Amino acid sequence: xxxxxxxxxxxxxxxHLTRAFGGSPVVNDVSLEVAxxxxxxxxxxxxxxxxxxxxMIAGVERPDSGRIAIDGRIVCEGSLFLPPEARSVGLMFxxxxxxxxxxxxxxxxxxxxxPREEKxxxxxxxxxxxxxxxxxPKHPHQLSGGEQQRVALARALxxxxxxxxxxxxxxxxxxxxxxxxxxxxLEILKEEGAAVLLVxxxxxxxxxxxxxxxxxxxxxxxQRGSPYNVYNAPVDRxxxxxxxxxx
Ligand code: ADP
Ligand code: MG
Numbered sequence: 001x002x003x004x005x006x007x008x009x010x011x012x013x014x015x016h017l018t019r020a021f022g023g024s025p026v027v028n029d030v031s032l033e034v035a036x037x038x039x040x041x042x043x044x045x046x047x048x049x050x051x052x053x054x055x056m057i058a059g060v061e062r063p064d065s066g067r068i069a070i071d072g073r074i075v076c077e078g079s080l081f082l083p084p085e086a087r088s089v090g091l092m093f094x095x096x097x098x099x100x101x102x103x104x105x106x107x108x109x110x111x112x113x114x115p116r117e118e119k120x121x122x123x124x125x126x127x128x129x130x131x132x133x134x135x136x137p138k139h140p141h142q143l144s145g146g147e148q149q150r151v152a153l154a155r156a157l158x159x160x161x162x163x164x165x166x167x168x169x170x171x172x173x174x175x176x177x178x179x180x181x182x183x184x185x186l187e188i189l190k191e192e193g194a195a196v197l198l199v200x201x202x203x204x205x206x207x208x209x210x211x212x213x214x215x216x217x218x219x220x221x222x223q224r225g226s227p228y229n230v231y232n233a234p235v236d237r238x239x240x241x242x243x244x245x246x247x
Pocket of ligand 1: 044049
């Protein structure tokens with residue numbers, strides 16, 4: 001018997017998001033969707049409005065207009081504006097440091113509620129998966145930059161967010177470490193099944209990590225597609241030039 005047609009599941013749905021500062025829009029009619037287990041890379045040059053977009057989805061910046069829904073539930077529209085903790089979003093920002101006075105285990109457990117035993121199991125499991133078993137009692141200053149980044153990932157994922165928002169999470173790391181951490185991160189994100197929106201200004205990072213790329217310029221999304229399509233069929237000369245440094 002033929003199955004009824006259903007829409008593919010959408011975890012994060014953003015519609016017509018707009019935000020201006022001092023009269024000029026920095027995010028201009030941005031729409032996108034991300035499915036569970038999918039990584040969408042919001043890619044574009046510095047200043048094009050990527051972080052502002054992400055901050056509105058996170059609930060730390062108010063849009064002028066537009067709508068955001070997570071799992072079909074509207075979290076932002078008109079005067080409705082749920083705070084970050086009511087949106088089930090995990091955040092990993094460039095300057096979103098670990099709490100220096102807490103241990104690694106306490107950092108990862110920070111957003112967790114429930115029985116202690118259960119929390120400890122979740123913390124141990126995540127530390128193992130980011131290859132930091134046994135690091136629980138250490139303090140952040142005893143860790144390298146790459147190790148701190150992996151703890152930040154474990155902390156963000158611990159409460160099982162429905163949507164994971166990452167703003168240039170690897171840009172502070174040196175090149176030597178970056179590829180390895182990108183791969184580890186991607187593997188864990190896929191296992192956890194969150195819908196991921198990853199902001200980057202680096203084409204090679206988007207090509208490497210994205211299931212989909214949303215190319216942004218001057219506040220607008222100018223192209224959306226698979227990495228293959230965006231790379232091989234750029235929408236215009238500027239898009240082609242943007243990818244031309246990738247080898
Ligand atoms: P990106 O993350 O792509 O580099 P941003 O979203 O951070 O871009 O910024 C887009 C533009 O909006 C920039 O020109 C920036 O200076 C401006 N902008 C961002 N936040 C504010 C703010 N709170 N007040 C005024 N201008 C801002
Ligand atoms: Mg930014």
